Amino acid sequence: MRNPLGAIRGAVQLLKRELGPDSRFGEYTDVLITEVDRVNRIIEMLLDLARPVQLRPVPLNLHQLLERVAVLNEEGARERGIALVRRYDPSLPPILGDEDRLVQVFHNLVRNALDAMGSSGRLTLSTRVSLNPLFGKMDLGGGQRNMVEAQVADEGAGIPATVRAKIFDPFFTTKDKGLGLGLAICHRILEEHRGAIQVESAEGRGTIVTCFLPIAK
Ligand SMILES: Nc1ncnc2c1ncn2[C@@H]1O[C@H](COP(=O)(O)OP(=O)(O)OP(=O)(O)O)[C@@H](O)[C@H]1O
Ligand SMILES: [Mg+2]
Secondary structure (H helix, E strand, O other): OOHHHHHHHHHHHHHHHHHOOOOOOHHHHHHHHHHHHHHHHHHHHHHHHHOOOOOOOEEEOHHHHHHHHHHHHHHHHHHOOOEEEEEOOOOOOOEEEOHHHHHHHHHHHHHHHHHHOOOOOEEEEEEEEOOOOOOOEEEOOOOEEEEEEEEEEEOOOOOOHHHHOOOOOOOOOOOOOOOOOHHHHHHHHHHHOOOEEEEEEEOOOEEEEEEEEEEOO
8 A cells, every 4th residue: 555545544443443343433434444445546546557567468368367357256246136158269379468457457347347237137258369350460560460359248238429439538437436447447458468449339238348469479
């Protein structure tokens, strides 16, 4: 945790202990701790967006990576009546990527998908070798490289045309507690991978977000 915030958090915890478990001020110290944690998360995200990152791309198994994200969200989804569906291409080659940064991408996308859905529906994770005419081959320097697609598809509310143009803008959000940084960060990370991100949405039917990532060789 950032230093001044760490100090505030520590002091509030001491205060909480000093007041004891039956204090009528316990509610306030809890709010302070929760909100300090939230400010810290906001700062971490802003730093992420601002700092020129050193990518460490290595050959990765995309399915293992997606499973890391899936297990984090599966229980929460099930509780809300949402089924997590996998459609992985078993012959998918390894990709070239930075594992932690890509986990962050897919975690943001899955969270958006869950936010967009009510209490039913399917959230589908799928992969394939890309045949997309625009993004199916990219130049990483040293020639053209084939790409794979990883898709996060939901059956949620969809994105209205008026909102569509702004979803990648930092701080654009339609949510009460949103920061509007999720997709800006995803866009940034995919750009660093020399990949791409594409959003297709039908209002009332759902949204498909496709990430294009380079194959490792
Ligand atoms: N799968 C989706 N279905 C419907 N709308 C979406 C979806 N993904 C993104 N959006 C829209 O795009 C906006 C921006 O998304 P983004 O992830 O950048 O920020 P956020 O989710 O609002 O906040 P956070 O910083 O917590 O991610 C959302 O507020 C929402 O309106
Ligand atoms: Mg988001």
